[in-house]
Amino acid sequence: MCIYAFIRVTYTSAFFPAVSSHLFLGKKFLVTKTAHTLHANQYNSLSTTHAHKQMTSANQELPSSLETAVLAESVKMPDDAPFIRGYDFASTSSPSSAADGANKSGGGEGEGKGRICYETLLDSLLTTGFQATSLGMCIDEVNRMLRWRLSDEERTKEETSDDLLTDEERSQIRTKIFCGFTSNLTSSGVRETLCYLAKNKMIDVFCTTAGGIEEDFIKCLAKTYIGDFALKGADLRKKGLNRIGNLLVPNDNYCKFEDWLMPLLDVMLSEQKEKGTHWTPSSFIKRLGLEINDETSVFYWCAKNDIPVYCPALTDGSIGDMLYFHSFKNPGLIIDLVQDIKNCNDEAFLVKRPRKTGLIILGGGVAKHHMANANLMRNGADFAVYMSTATEHDGSDSGARPDEAVSWGKITLDAKPVKCYVDCTIGFPLLVSRTFAKPGGDWVPKC
Numbered sequence: 001m002c003i004y005a006f007i008r009v010t011y012t013s014a015f016f017p018a019v020s021s022h023l024f025l026g027k028k029f030l031v032t033k034t035a036h037t038l039h040a041n042q043y044n045s046l047s048t049t050h051a052h053k054q055m056t057s058a059n060q061e062l063p064s065s066l067e068t069a070v071l072a073e074s075v076k077m078p079d080d081a082p083f084i085r086g087y088d089f090a091s092t093s094s095p096s097s098a099a100d101g102a103n104k105s106g107g108g109e110g111e112g113k114g115r116i117c118y119e120t121l122l123d124s125l126l127t128t129g130f131q132a133t134s135l136g137m138c139i140d141e142v143n144r145m146l147r148w149r150l151s152d153e154e155r156t157k158e159e160t161s162d163d164l165l166t167d168e169e170r171s172q173i174r175t176k177i178f179c180g181f182t183s184n185l186t187s188s189g190v191r192e193t194l195c196y197l198a199k200n201k202m203i204d205v206f207c208t209t210a211g212g213i214e215e216d217f218i219k220c221l222a223k224t225y226i227g228d229f230a231l232k233g234a235d236l237r238k239k240g241l242n243r244i245g246n247l248l249v250p251n252d253n254y255c256k257f258e259d260w261l262m263p264l265l266d267v268m269l270s271e272q273k274e275k276g277t278h279w280t281p282s283s284f285i286k287r288l289g290l291e292i293n294d295e296t297s298v299f300y301w302c303a304k305n306d307i308p309v310y311c312p313a314l315t316d317g318s319i320g321d322m323l324y325f326h327s328f329k330n331p332g333l334i335i336d337l338v339q340d341i342k343n344c345n346d347e348a349f350l351v352k353r354p355r356k357t358g359l360i361i362l363g364g365g366v367a368k369h370h371m372a373n374a375n376l377m378r379n380g381a382d383f384a385v386y387m388s389t390a391t392e393h394d395g396s397d398s399g400a401r402p403d404e405a406v407s408w409g410k411i412t413l414d415a416k417p418v419k420c421y422v423d424c425t426i427g428f429p430l431l432v433s434r435t436f437a438k439p440g441g442d443w444v445p446k447c
Contacts, residue, residue: 087124089116122434134420135427138385141418142435145175145358145383146442153354162355174446175358175383176351179203180371181424182363183211183317187224187244188425190362191216191298193432198301201446202436203360205347205374206302207310207367210317213285213299214257215249218318220294221260222253254318261319264291265326269333279333280340281314310344312337313366344370349377358383359411362424364390364398372410380409384417387427 126136150173155163162170179197186194186208197203215224227241227248236243240251268287271277289303302309314335315323326333351357359381361368368386375381390399397404402417411417420427436443 082127084127084129085124086128087121119434122430125430131421134418135422135430137418138387138420138427139431139434141383141385141416142358142360142431143442144416145177145356146435148175148356148383149173150355156354160352162352173355175356176204176347177202177358177360178205178207178348178371178374178381179360180207180362180367181212182365182367183209183213183215184244185362185424185428186212186215186219186298187247187249190425190428191219192296193429195296195298195301197432197436198298198305198307199295200436201305201307202443203307205308205310205344205371206298207312207344207370209313209366210311210315210319212367213288213309213311213314214318216298217260217288217292218249218253218257220292220297221256222250224249224253257318258322258325261288261322262326262329264288265322265333266330269330272333278339279335280343281311281335281337282308282340282343284314284335285309285311308343308347310340310370312340312344312370345374345377348374348381351378353378356382359385359417361386361388362428363388364396369397372405372408376408376410380406380412380415382412382415384411384415385431386417386419387422387424387431388419389421389423391421 122139123136125132126140127133128136149171150162150165151167151170162173165173181190181194185191198206218224224244225248227243227246229246231243231248233243236248242249242251242254264287268277268279268284272279285299286303286309289297289299289301289309292300294300299309301307314320314337323333323335348357357375357378359371359375361371361384372381384402384405386402388398390396392399392401392404401419402411402415405411406413406415406417435441
């Protein structure tokens with residue numbers, strides 16, 4: 001038994017010096033085993049040691065099959081291939097690409113710490129990997145939209161109206177940008193980002209759902225509050241609070257909306273009867289935008305800047321409820337959806353090549369498809385950015401990648417569309433900060 005213990009400890013100490021003394025000195029269970037077990041273990045230990053010595057002494061070469069499988073030779077990467085590198089918070093100086101903005105960017109300072117350059121931080125997303133890289137690619141794609149001018153294209157020999165323009169006139173013609181977004185984004189703080197874009201005429205065509213319209217106007221009348229995803233629906237119902245994710249909208253807000261909207265519906269019906277006004281969802285939204293007369297409203301700025309807003313699902317929300325109630329009190333108001341599908345499709349169809357269109361799609365659903373389908377009328381958009389958390393595995397259009405739209409002719413064959421799987425409340429403000437709102441960037445105000 002002592003001989004076995006010596007052999008056992010000698011063997012283990014050669015390979016596991018940290019634990020062998022513990023097994024031998026602290027846990028003396030080895031010397032209590034039966035003789036049969038000891039003999040078996042002694043044989044196994046000696047056999048293992050002998051086999052190890054044989055392998056060591058043989059000094060065999062690595063089998064070629066292992067070398068081929070594990071150490072397969074790589075192709076040479078191109079010298080200009082992008083490599084993964086994130087933002088270096090330890091850096092005490094900003095990279096030259098940050099230009100002068102690095103010295104002016106905010107951020108705390110301390111011993112051993114450099115000033116944070118948020119511009120460089122956002123630019124580093126492109127080489128960070130995963131969805132950070134996708135977001136960086138979305139930023140690049142939007143900047144491509146903003147940079148393009150008709151003057152970039154060669155003149156044709158057909159002497160079209162575009163060919164007859166001067167070089168200066170051609171340099172003023174830019175990408176026509178279509179933006180579709182879901183209703184929850186105006187419920188959220190992304191409303192302020194959308195308002196910025198509309199105020200500065202950065203988007204040419206908007207499309208959203210009924211909730212996207214009414215939540216913008218409701219916020220002009222009352223506040224939406226921070227809540228929690230885990231709040232109990234039954235408890236909130238008893239308190240007259242409506243939950244949108246982790247947002248709370250008091251039911252009184254919708255009562256205020258009704259008080260504001262109902263008299264306008266009466267006026268619109270009167271104008272329809274007396275003046276022959278032909279209402280469509282887009283003209284209805286424009287009228288509400290003018291009536292709200294509030295500079296915090298997305299659709300106030302759309303109305304003021306003559307940016308069309310399409311909403312094929314206008315009745316799918318509180319506006320629909322109000323239209324339903326109004327049909328009892330003062331029936332007869334007509335809102336022509338068919339005229340608006342012509343108006344919307346013409347927004348894209350009349351953009352003749354070589355002029356270009358671009359898509360910025362936030363979320364999915366009706367707004368996404370309506371903007372993409374309008375571009376089918378011209379055989380596809382030339383630029384496209386999708387931002388959503390939805391995946392394609394259930395076959396829904398909401399989760400579909402841009403390549404599916406290519407198959408339908410909604411995005412051109414030679415486009416370079418990008419999808420980023422990210423919550424738009426995170427991704428979109430960051431994207432806008434490095435595209436439309438970027439100081440000295442590719443966006444220039446329209447003449």
